[in-house]
Amino acid sequence: KAGVTQTPRYLIKTRGQQVTLSCSPISGHRSVSWYQQTPGQGLQFLFEYFSETQRNKGNFPGRFSGRQFSNSRSEMNVSTLELGDSALYLCASSRGRPASYGYTFGSGTRLTVV
Amino acid sequence: SQQGEEDPQALSIQEGENATMNCSYKTSINNLQWYRQNSGRGLVHLILIRSNEREKHSGRLRVTLDTSKKSSSLLITASRAADTASYFCATDSSGGGADGLTFGKGTHLIIQP
Numbered sequence: 001k002a003g004v005t006q007t008p009r010y011l012i013k014t015r016g017q018q019v020t021l022s023c024s025p026i027s028g029h030r031s032v033s034w035y036q037q038t039p040g041q042g043l044q045f046l047f048e049y050f051s052e053t054q055r056n057k058g059n060f061p062g063r064f065s066g067r068q069f070s071n072s073r074s075e076m077n078v079s080t081l082e083l084g085d086s087a088l089y090l091c092a093s094s095r096g097r098p099a100s101y102g103y104t105f106g107s108g109t110r111l112t113v114v
Numbered sequence: 115s116q117q118g119e120e121d122p123q124a125l126s127i128q129e130g131e132n133a134t135m136n137c138s139y140k141t142s143i144n145n146l147q148w149y150r151q152n153s154g155r156g157l158v159h160l161i162l163i164r165s166n167e168r169e170k171h172s173g174r175l176r177v178t179l180d181t182s183k184k185s186s187s188l189l190i191t192a193s194r195a196a197d198t199a200s201y202f203c204a205t206d207s208s209g210g211g212a213d214g215l216t217f218g219k220g221t222h223l224i225i226q227p
Contacts, residue, residue, distance in 0.1 A: 033214050033215075035214070035215075035217075042217060042220070043202065043204075043215075043217035044217075045213060045214030045215065045216065046214075047214075048214055056213060056214060058213070058214065090156060090157065092157070092215075100162075101162060102147050102161075102162045103147075103157075103159060103215065104159065105149075105156040105157040105158070105159075106156050107155050107156040108154075108155065108156050110154075
């Protein structure tokens with residue numbers, strides 16, 4: 001079966017712009033989580049969506065937001081981009097919550113802010 | 115914030131040898147998971163061990179969990195060049211994933227052919 005699909009794979013944006021990243025979970029998975037990975041801070045939890053509702057949010061500013069659609073696809077948005085937002089953004093899906101069998105991650109979107 | 119630390123940060127061994135990585139964490143957990151990442155790509159789920167389990171096996175992988183010491187170890191036996199990757203432990207805290215997974219900094223494993 002198809003894995004978790006993230007688009008686009010690579011993105012270059014200018015400071016101050018906004019960006020939208022997309023994630024399509026595995027069919028039947030209703031939970032979608034987002035993570036940011038940087039060399040300095042490592043992997044950090046952004047937020048989790050389940051059944052179109054944000055269940056939890058990590059310690060990130062309000063510029064980071066997301067949503068989940070009725071087909072479980074999710075988008076995350078970052079407004080007023082800063083250089084420090086350059087990172088690999090990973091999406092993960094699971095059938096339920098908690099993920100009793102672990103999460104399936106996508107290949108990520110690498111965002112570069114210049 | 116990081117839940118814990120992996121040890122060592124980097125490990126280089128010869129193909130065929132066993133590789134052991136350790137993970138420590140700080141709070142009570144629902145389960146602990148290990149993931150592999152190749153060259154900045156997505157994470158691959160390797161194994162999950164629940165807080166009431168002490169040891170689990172999956173192919174060449176063996177994971178142990180000591181909740182009294184808040185630590186876990188991942189053993190990869192008979193290593194192969196394809197095992198070269200970064201390995202992360204991640205904790206799912208009690209409360210049903212309230213804060214998502216909390217990852218350690220990772221161990222970079224290099225298998226020399």
